[in-house]
Amino acid sequence: MITEVDIHMPLPRALREEAQRKEVANALQISPSRVQGMRLLKESIDARRRPICKQLRLLVAVDEPLPPQELPVRHYAPVGEGARRVIIVGSGPGGLFAALRCLELGMRPIVLERGKDVSARRFDLQPINCRGFVVEDSNYCFGEGGAGTFSDGKLYTRATKRGPVAEVYETFVAHGADPAILTDAHPHVGSNKLPNIIKSIRTSIINAGGEVHFRSRVVELLTERGGTRVCGVRTADGTEYTGCAVILATGHSARDVYRMLRDMGLKLERKPFAVGVRIEHPQSLIDAVQYHLRPGAPRPEGLPAARYTLATSIEGRGVHSFCMCPGGFIVPAATENDEVVVNGMSLSRRNSPFSNSGFVVTVEPEDTDAFLWEHGALSGIAYQKALEVATSQAGGGMMRAPAQRVQDFLAGRVSASLPVTSYHPGITPWDLNALLPPSVCSRMREGLVFFDRKLRGFAGEDALLIGCETRTSSPVRIPRDAATLQHPQLAGLFPCGEGAGFAGGIVSAALDGRRCAEAVQQMPLS
Numbered sequence: 022m023i024t025e026v027d028i029h030m031p032l033p034r035a036l037r038e039e040a041q042r043k044e045v046a047n048a049l050q051i052s053p054s055r056v057q058g059m060r061l062l063k064e065s066i067d068a069r070r071r072p073i074c075k076q077l078r079l080l081v082a083v084d085e086p087l088p089p090q091e092l093p094v095r096h097y098a099p100v101g102e103g104a105r106r107v108i109i110v111g112s113g114p115g116g117l118f119a120a121l122r123c124l125e126l127g128m129r130p131i132v133l134e135r136g137k138d139v140s141a142r143r144f145d146l147q148p149i150n151c152r153g154f155v156v157e158d159s160n161y162c163f164g165e166g167g168a169g170t171f172s173d174g175k176l177y178t179r180a181t182k183r184g185p186v187a188e189v190y191e192t193f194v195a196h197g198a199d200p201a202i203l204t205d206a207h208p209h210v211g212s213n214k215l216p217n218i219i220k221s222i223r224t225s226i227i228n229a230g231g232e233v234h235f236r237s238r239v240v241e242l243l244t245e246r247g248g249t250r251v252c253g254v255r256t257a258d259g260t261e262y263t264g265c266a267v268i269l270a271t272g273h274s275a276r277d278v279y280r281m282l283r284d285m286g287l288k289l290e291r292k293p294f295a296v297g298v299r300i301e302h303p304q305s306l307i308d309a310v311q312y313h314l315r316p317g318a319p320r321p322e323g324l325p326a327a328r329y330t331l332a333t334s335i336e337g338r339g340v341h342s343f344c345m346c347p348g349g350f351i352v353p354a355a356t357e358n359d360e361v362v363v364n365g366m367s368l369s370r371r372n373s374p375f376s377n378s379g380f381v382v383t384v385e386p387e388d389t390d391a392f393l394w395e396h397g398a399l400s401g402i403a404y405q406k407a408l409e410v411a412t413s414q415a416g417g418g419m420m421r422a423p424a425q426r427v428q429d430f431l432a433g434r435v436s437a438s439l440p441v442t443s444y445h446p447g448i449t450p451w452d453l454n455a456l457l458p459p460s461v462c463s464r465m466r467e468g469l470v471f472f473d474r475k476l477r478g479f480a481g482e483d484a485l486l487i488g489c490e491t492r493t494s495s496p497v498r499i500p501r502d503a504a505t506l507q508h509p510q511l512a513g514l515f516p517c518g519e520g521a522g523f524a525g526g527i528v529s530a531a532l533d534g535r536r537c538a539e540a541v542q543q544m545p546l547s
Contacts, residue, residue, distance in 0.1 A: 022083040024049075025062065027076070035075035036323045045081050058087025065206035066324065068312050073324065092200055093191035097124040097229035104129040104230070106264035107541055108254055110239050110278075111135075113167020114527045115270035115518025117219070119534035120226050120233075121192065126542045130231040131262055133254065135238035135275070136164030138223075139216040146171070149353050150445045153419030158238060161354040161364065162274040162492070165235065166219040169527045171352065171366050174210030175344070176202060176528050184532035192531075196221035199369070207328065211369025234262075239278070242267065242285065242514070250512040266541045270517040270534060273495035274356050276402050278520070282499065287510050289398035290498040291389070292522050295343065296408060296461060297381030298453065298486045299351045299363045300427070301442060304376045306478050307347065326371040329378070331472045331479075338460075340468035343379030343493055351377050351444040351487055353420045360409035361416050361423075363444065363487055375443040379490045380468070382461045389496070401496020408457070412489045415451045423451030427484035430454065431466055440485055453488050498522030506540040515540060 028044045035041065038059070046053040063078040080087070105128040109116045112134040120130035135158050136142060142164035145156040162168045176190065187203075193210065194200050197218045202208035210218065223233050243253040243261065253263035271278045283289055304327075308320045311327035320326070326347035333340050349367030356362075365377045384404065392403035415423035422444060429436040429452075436450045454462050473480035499516035501508055501523075508514040515537040517523065517530075524530040 022085070023087070024081055024083065025078060026081045027078050029067070029074050029076050031072040031074050032321055032323050035077065041077065041079070045079060049081070049083065051083065055083050056081060057085060058082040060087060060090060061204050063204050063206065068327075071313055073312060073321065075323070093195045095121075095192055095195040095225065097121065097225055099228075100124060100127055100129045100230040105266075105541070106131055107538070108133065108262050108264040108267045109270060110254065110267060111167065111270035111272060111275070111518075111520070112165050112233065113270060113272050113518065113530060114169060115520075115524065115530040115534035115537075116167075116268070117222050117226075117534070118189065118192070118531035119268050119270060119517060119538045120231055121222065122535040122538035123541070124226065124229045124231060126538060128538070128542060130226060131264060132226065132231065132233045133237040133239055133256065133262065134165055134233070134235050136160075136235065138235050139165040139170060139219045142170075143216070149355070149420060153421070153446055155355050155358050155420075157357055158236070160356060161352055162272065162356050165223070166215060167272050168274065168354070168364075168492075170215050170219060171212050174212060174215045174527065176208045176210065184535060186528060186532070189528050189531045193218060196225065209367075209369070211371075212366045213368045240281065242281070242511070244511070249510075251514045265546070266513045266515060266544060268515045268517050268534070268537045268541065269499065269521060270530075270537075272518070272520045274492055275520055276399075276406075279399055279402065279497050279499075283397070283399060287508060288500055290500055290522075291386035291398055291401055292496060292498045293383055293385050294401060294405075294496040295339070295341075295379075295381035295383050295493040296405070296457070296489065296491045297379060297465060298457075298488045299365060299377050299490050300342075300380040300479075301351060301375055301377040301444075301485045301487060302478070303483055304348050304374055306481075306483055307376045307476075310476055310478055326376065328376075329476055331475060333468060333471055335464040335467050335471075338385070338464055339383035340464050341381065343381050343490070345376070345378035347371050347376045348373045349375065349377055349443070351375075351442065353422075353444075353446055354492060355409065355413075355420065359413060360406065361413040361420055361489070362409055362491055363422055363489065364492065373443060377443065379493060380465065380486070381490055381493055382464045382468075384461075384496070388458075388460065398497060405491045405496060408489055409491055411456060415456050415488070416449050420446035421449050422446070422487050423453060423456060424448035424485060424487045425451060425453050426482070427469060427480045427486055428482060430486055431469060431480065440483065442485060442487065444487055448487060451488070453486055456488055494525055495520055495522050505544070506537055507544075513544070
């Protein structure tokens with residue numbers, strides 16, 4: 022008999038296979054000697070009470086051997102000479118998974134990326150970290166793999182209503198990700214492992230007849246039929262690429278793309294987003310609170326760096342944590358040299374002594390009305406940009422960021438001293454109350470007090486705020502028909518992923534890329 026069994030075991034006993042075998046046998050009411058094999062299907066930590074437990078779902082073989090485990094593989098048959106050519110702008114998860122799905126459907130993807138390949142891109146992170154200089158087409162946001170490549174690689178969704186989530190996970194494993202992402206309740210790949218996975222995906226695309234072009238920033242959409250249908254793109258160096266459709270998967274920081282669409286007269290829509298700061302704590306503090314440890318006690322064996330998710334609503338606006346990075350680092354995510362933007366990342370080991378998270382407040386379209394007359398549908402981008410420039414000026418340049426202890430922020434005073442931080446370019450004491458909009462600050466202050474009741478120490482003396490977190494999502498939506506996924510004014514243009522306002526993370530962007538490829542395949546040829 023092969024069956025699935027759920028067990029709930031305290032640590033560290035849950036780490037021992039023989040103990041698991043006895044627990045499984047007890048659940049099945051059989052002798053442990055009859056359990057011939059076990060394989061982990063899913064695991065999660067239950068830290069709600071002591072002792073801390075692991076919840077395990079195991080595939081169990083009784084009175085017969087367990088069949089060998091078959092890890093996911095992906096083979097993409099070469100596309101034919103007459104295959105449809107699909108232009109994909111952007112090589113983040115939306116663009117890459119759109120390209121893979123095109124291959125599965127017998128279409129030839131032509132992927133255009135404004136930045137460099139992931140190996141060369143690594144070298145362009147050094148200037149921003151060490152010299153405060155942004156390589157504007159190759160940085161933490163732009164380049165092969167998109168912004169997620171150097172942002173922890175969190176895969177926190179199993180919302181099957183969005184599409185085949187399991188296939189996304191399996192595709193990552195087939196290209197080199199740790200198979201543990203298939204079983205972990207909160208899987209992540211790690212910024213140190215993502216580059217090789219991205220390179221493997223690129224190899225799959227090219228080997229099956231697709232193309233990937235770097236340093237190919239798109240500056241114009243080519244149209245036909247009186248400007249009602251897209252037929253290709255032109256890049257900054259004048260090269261033209263033509264195809265039956267264009268999947269626009271450029272991410273939420275490609276502001277020039279929004280301006281290009283606006284200048285073409287294409288409809289854009291304002292949408293909510295969020296701004297705030299990165300909040301940083303010692304990871305030991307988060308571990309102690311989440312795992313109910315004594316102050317200074319080491320994290321028990323078998324427990325990962327603790328994480329948290331916090332959310333509430335204050336005066337009609339959401340206040341929440343965002344992109345929490347346990348055992349991580351705060352990094353400079355600006356895309357131009359006159360701004361400062363912060364984000365978070367962590368390696369697969371999550372062994373930094375710091376934890377950080379976005380701590381942000383929702384911004385509704387009407388909150389950006391001060392920029393509406395001049396910028397129209399791009400008023401949210403203007404709002405972001407103004408805050409990012411002011412953040413750079415407050416930090417003093419060279420990507421230094423303004424920072425403040427939480428207790429000083431609540432008291433409205435500049436911090437006399439700042440703790441050690443993971444943010445490499447450096448921090449400058451500043452009153453963030455004078456930097457962020459009052460409507461954001463007031464909700465942040467109330468949110469800090471509220472969250473400190475849920476997570477003791479969240480607003481304590483070791484908590485540090487670093488400004489500003491502004492790129493949580495796109496302030497703009499590029500509209501598309503709900504059925505065809507094409508822009509209502511331009512046939513053959515498929516807005517895709519986070520940059521188009523239809524995704525919010527690696528997995529949802531990947532799923533949206535797949536959907537767009539499927540929509541292209543359904544598009545009539547004529």
